[in-house]
Amino acid sequence: MVTEFTGPEGISVQELADPTPKKGQVVVKVAAAGVNFPDLLMTRDMYQLKPPPPFACGGEIAGEIIALGEGLEGWEVGERVMALLPFGGFATHVALSARQLVRVPDTMDLETAAAFAFTYGTSYHALVDRGALATEERLLVLGAAGGVGLAAVEIGAALGAEVVAAASTDEKLALCRAHGAKHTIRYDRDDLKKAAKAVGGVDVVYDPVGGDLAEPALRSLQPGGRHLVIGFAAGSIPAVRWNLALLKECSIVGVAWGAWAMRHPDAHAANMAALFRLHADGALRPHVSERYALDETADALRAMDERKVLGKVVIVPG
Numbered sequence: 001m002v003t004e005f006t007g008p009e010g011i012s013v014q015e016l017a018d019p020t021p022k023k024g025q026v027v028v029k030v031a032a033a034g035v036n037f038p039d040l041l042m043t044r045d046m047y048q049l050k051p052p053p054p055f056a057c058g059g060e061i062a063g064e065i066i067a068l069g070e071g072l073e074g075w076e077v078g079e080r081v082m083a084l085l086p087f088g089g090f091a092t093h094v095a096l097s098a099r100q101l102v103r104v105p106d107t108m109d110l111e112t113a114a115a116f117a118f119t120y121g122t123s124y125h126a127l128v129d130r131g132a133l134a135t136e137e138r139l140l141v142l143g144a145a146g147g148v149g150l151a152a153v154e155i156g157a158a159l160g161a162e163v164v165a166a167a168s169t170d171e172k173l174a175l176c177r178a179h180g181a182k183h184t185i186r187y188d189r190d191d192l193k194k195a196a197k198a199v200g201g202v203d204v205v206y207d208p209v210g211g212d213l214a215e216p217a218l219r220s221l222q223p224g225g226r227h228l229v230i231g232f233a234a235g236s237i238p239a240v241r242w243n244l245a246l247l248k249e250c251s252i253v254g255v256a257w258g259a260w261a262m263r264h265p266d267a268h269a270a271n272m273a274a275l276f277r278l279h280a281d282g283a284l285r286p287h288v289s290e291r292y293a294l295d296e297t298a299d300a301l302r303a304m305d306e307r308k309v310l311g312k313v314v315i316v317p318g
Contacts, residue, residue: 001054005045008298008305014054019095021069026098028081032114032291033089033315034060035300036147037233042087043301049086057297058089058315062104062113072098080104082113084258090297092317102272107280115147115286115312120275121268122257123151126206126228127159128271129260130253135160137203140196140220142213143233144181145172147312150287152206154179158283164199166192166213168307175310179285187213196220206230214238218250225250287311 004010021027039057041047062082065075081101088094104113127133139156143149144165156163157180165176166185173184185195193216196202205217205227211234218227218240227250245252261268278284290313292300300313 001056002043003054005043005053007043008040008301010043010053011057011298011301013295013297018093021067021072021095023070024072024097024099025069025095026065026072026075026081026101027067027093027095028061028063028083028101029066029093030061030089030091030317031063031110032061033058033091033317034115034118034147035292035304035309035313035315036060036118037231037304039090040301040304051087056088056090057301058091059085059087060114060118061085061089061094062110063094064110065101066093069098074098075101080110080113082110082117084117084261090294090315090317092294102269105276105280108276111288111291111314111316112279112286114314115288116275116279117272119147119151119312120155120284120286121261121271122148122230122255123155123206124271124275125257125260125268126230126255127152127155127204129267130255131204131206131226131228133159133161133204136162138162138164138200138222139204139206140164140166140202140217141176141181141206142166142187142209142217144176144184145169145310146208146233147309148208148230149206150176150179150311151284153181154284155278156180156206158278161204164196164202166196166217172310175287179287192216193219201225204228208232209234210238211236212238215240215244218244218252221248221250223249227252229254288314290314291316293317 165181208230210232289310
């Protein structure tokens with residue numbers, strides 16, 4: 001539970017009564033919960049969703065249904081499911097609406113399922129729906145070893161794009177190459193724009209970082225390119241010179257996947273089905289680098305805050 005907005009230090013473990021399902025709800029025994037950047041922001045009251053403390057972070061879970069609400073049809077106790085929720089997922093049990101559930105395919109284990117929907121859903125929507133990434137286009141991914149970044153690397157490669165991964169350490173870049181990147185840029189040492197231009201420029205920029213990297217990435221675009229604005233992990237929102245968009249005839253495209261998925265549930269379900277097929281075919285290999293116990297949640301968020309996370313980390317309540 002977040003008891004005060006002081007970052008990971010404001011988290012404590014509390015024992016509450018197990019939830020019971022209301023009408024239209026199920027109770028899920030949580031096998032694993034994905035850790036995402038919004039969870040860290042919520043511990044500092046810096047996210048657009050602002051529940052009053054005390055509350056539990058955690059917007060992505062996977063587990064098993066153990067109880068059904070009155071009159072609920074179409075679901076059974078024992079089914080393996082995954083779900084996105086506003087918060088509350090860092091817990092042993094969660095009660096939630098059955099409308100939030102997605103069945104986990106037999107080809108996927110529950111830890112992978114807990115690390116899948118947020119990052120791969122975001123990246124697929126960004127690259128396909130918003131970026132219209134085409135086969136043989138060149139894709140530059142910033143923050144490429146993080147959760148959404150590594151998902152973008154894999155999806156880009158699966159769609160036939162030539163992926164340029166940018167990250168801050170050799171270890172991170174090696175991980176990106178192992179997951180489909182053809183070129184790599186270490187942007188703490190290399191000039192991002194020059195390095196991207198050296199491989200021929202790029203058609204699409206996937207940018208979850210913002211800050212000082214946004215403008216050189218935008219400048220690396222070919223005419224007609226698309227700069228996808230995913231988030232601002234650098235901590236600052238860039239002020240971009242609009243004449244760059246004019247001169248390059250490029251597009252600066254916003255990506256707000258969570259809000260889009262809520263407005264378009266059928267399209268979101270179709271995207272998830274496509275992602276499940278890519279995973280079953282071996283094209284997507286989610287990288288869960290660390291597993292933390294429930295009472296180590298603050299440690300997981302500190303690792304994210306210190307940019308130490310490779311791929312995804314999960315909370316395993318058991």
